[in-house]
Amino acid sequence: MLGKKIEQSQRFLENGTRIPVTKLVIGDNVIIGIKTKDRNGYSAIQIGFGIKKNPKRALQGIMKKANLQTAPQFLREVRLADSDGASTLPLRTKIIATEVFKPGDIVDVIGISKGKGYAGVVKRHHFKGGPRTHGQSDRERAPGSIGQTTTPGRVYKGKRMAGRMGHTRVTIKNLRIVDVGQDQISIKGLVPGSVNSLVMIKKVGEDKKFIPLYKEDINGK
Numbered sequence: 001m002l003g004k005k006i007e008q009s010q011r012f013l014e015n016g017t018r019i020p021v022t023k024l025v026i027g028d029n030v031i032i033g034i035k036t037k038d039r040n041g042y043s044a045i046q047i048g049f050g051i052k053k054n055p056k057r058a059l060q061g062i063m064k065k066a067n068l069q070t071a072p073q074f075l076r077e078v079r080l081a082d083s084d085g086a087s088t089l090p091l092r093t094k095i096i097a098t099e100v101f102k103p104g105d106i107v108d109v110i111g112i113s114k115g116k117g118y119a120g121v122v123k124r125h126h127f128k129g130g131p132r133t134h135g136q137s138d139r140e141r142a143p144g145s146i147g148q149t150t151t152p153g154r155v156y157k158g159k160r161m162a163g164r165m166g167h168t169r170v171t172i173k174n175l176r177i178v179d180v181g182q183d184q185i186s187i188k189g190l191v192p193g194s195v196n197s198l199v200m201i202k203k204v205g206e207d208k209k210f211i212p213l214y215k216e217d218i219n220g221k
Contacts, residue, residue, distance in 0.1 A: 001101075002049035003198075005199055006025050007023040008190060025183060028183075042079065105203055107175055107203050107204060109187065111200070113168055114193065
């Protein structure tokens with residue numbers, strides 16, 4: 001499912017443990033496109049999330065094909081196995097969070113990390129840096145040698161160097177869902193991205209030793 005990160009907070013479990021919690025809005029997940037193996041060569045569904053005020057013509061065509069009144073703010077395609085029967089899912093089907101997730105589920109959360117700007121190798125790749133003595137006072141945070149001499153005579157592709165840090169696709173694995181509402185879920189731990197950024201939640205299993213959240217009874221029972 002697709003969601004939007006809205007808040008980071010803290011909650012308590014029934015055994016008194018305090019945990020960090022990230023709250024996500026997960027309403028309006030609608031199937032707006034279906035790809036089949038016979039027609040497209042693979043099975044997938046296209047999920048729309050949110051509302052876009054001024055859609056472009058390409059998105060308007062998707063709206064018209066799916067007979068939607070509003071355009072989705074985010075659009076993602078999810079591959080399915082051929083045995084999942086994607087062709088049996090009708091268009092405009094709403095995916096409800098309570099029907100997919102429950103407290104104790106293990107999920108992977110995918111998002112775009114916060115951009116950090118241009119960073120050196122110590123901050124970006126956790127390099128140790130050079131010595132502070134023996135005439136190396138100006139090499140404290142330098143990367144050091146980046147290649148060899150005649151052989152190979154070049155810098156290898158993918159060499160860890162200074163550059164733009166962050167703003168990349170990041171997957172945080174094996175997080176636990178601690179609370180599920182009609183259009184909002186709470187996940188134990190932190191997820192990538194800034195507030196109001198898009199995230200994708202993928203269920204991968206269940207925690208058999210899950211401890212639920214402590215919920216105070218207002219009636220005193």
